[in-house]
Amino acid sequence: xxxxxxxxxxxxxxxxxxxxxxxxxxxxxxxxxxxxxxxxxxxxxxxxxxxxxxxxxxxxxxxxxxxxxxxxxxxxxxxxxxxxxxxxxxxxxxxxxxxxxxxxxxxxxxxxxxxxxxxxxxxxxxx
Amino acid sequence: xxxxxxxxxxxxxxxxxxxxxxxxxxxxxxxxxxxxxxxxxxxxxxxxxxxxxxxxxxxxxxxxxxxxxxxxxxxxxxxxxxxxxxxxxxxxxxxxxxxxxxxxxxxxxxxxxxxxxxxxxxxxxxxxxxxxxxxxxxxxxxxxxxxxxxxxxxxxxxxxxxxxxxxxxx
Numbered sequence: 142x143x144x145x146x147x148x149x150x151x152x153x154x155x156x157x158x159x160x161x162x163x164x165x166x167x168x169x170x171x172x173x174x175x176x177x178x179x180x181x182x183x184x185x186x187x188x189x190x191x192x193x194x195x196x197x198x199x200x201x202x203x204x205x206x207x208x209x210x211x212x213x214x215x216x217x218x219x220x221x222x223x224x225x226x227x228x229x230x231x232x233x234x235x236x237x238x239x240x241x242x243x244x245x246x247x248x249x250x251x252x253x254x255x256x257x258x259x260x261x262x263x264x265x266x267x268x
Numbered sequence: 269x270x271x272x273x274x275x276x277x278x279x280x281x282x283x284x285x286x287x288x289x290x291x292x293x294x295x296x297x298x299x300x301x302x303x304x305x306x307x308x309x310x311x312x313x314x315x316x317x318x319x320x321x322x323x324x325x326x327x328x329x330x331x332x333x334x335x336x337x338x339x340x341x342x343x344x345x346x347x348x349x350x351x352x353x354x355x356x357x358x359x360x361x362x363x364x365x366x367x368x369x370x371x372x373x374x375x376x377x378x379x380x381x382x383x384x385x386x387x388x389x390x391x392x393x394x395x396x397x398x399x400x401x402x403x404x405x406x407x408x409x410x411x412x413x414x415x416x417x418x419x420x421x422x423x424x425x426x427x428x429x430x431x432x433x434x435x436x437x438x
Contacts, residue, residue: 150309225277268345268420
């Protein structure tokens with residue numbers, strides 16, 4: 142996503158990358174970023190906690206008005222849990238990757254049927 | 269005696285580059301090459317207060333809407349255009365590289381569409397752009413991301429006349 146940020150910003154639109162992967166963000170170095178120290182898959186909050194999600198995204202968006210140095214990262218103060226034990230297990234084992242084929246992978250079988258019945262997908266952009 | 273909050277275990281941010289390298293190596297996969305930028309990032313000044321801005325949303329958590337074709341897991345660089353009036357109940361995810369359990373309970377954790385609608389209603393932002401763009405991150409080819417995907421997203425955000433782009437990776 143950092144590459145997208147750099148291109149969009151270079152084309153004249155200010156960007157903010159809300160990240161939970163600090164090392165990756167440092168490496169690709171987008172123009173503006175906020176860091177939320179949560180497990181991947183929760184970049185903008187915890188599920189079904191709309192109030193917390195709004196706080197996090199608002200704190201992120203405020204970075205548009207606060208950051209004035211290219212490459213700056215605003216650290217958000219939220220913690221996933223009281224301690225950081227969850228970090229010990231991240232990506233230490235297993236393989237979440239399914240078969241690497243070019244067949245679409247649907248969350249639900251019903252989605253496959255809907256998409257197949259619809260035929261062409263005008264809102265899908267194949268590049 | 270209660271442990272003071274400040275003494276509870278705090279660990280530094282997870283180093284995903286190191287952990288991905290170790291995991292892929294243990295599984296016999298070819299290494300994932302993270303992009304390392306050697307030049308400073310570009311910069312565009314924000315010209316209006318947030319409360320007057322139209323905000324565009326781009327997310328890489330593999331979000332699609334029921335009825336759309338899902339992402340495939342072999343270096344898919346396609347995009348989905350999602351109308352931001354979408355009910356969250358019609359959002360799905362397809363991604364190989366993160367635990368989607370919570371995103372499938374509440375897509376706002378990776379695609380904050382209800383959140384941004386609420387912030388627009390409160391006047392924190394001017395408005396949410398009518399279209400959001402999603403793709404599936406974890407693309408092996410940095411060249412395709414840079415030369416194909418990035419310009420396409422940039423062109424579409426400009427056509428939508430957004431003032432700011434909020435990018436939500438996973």
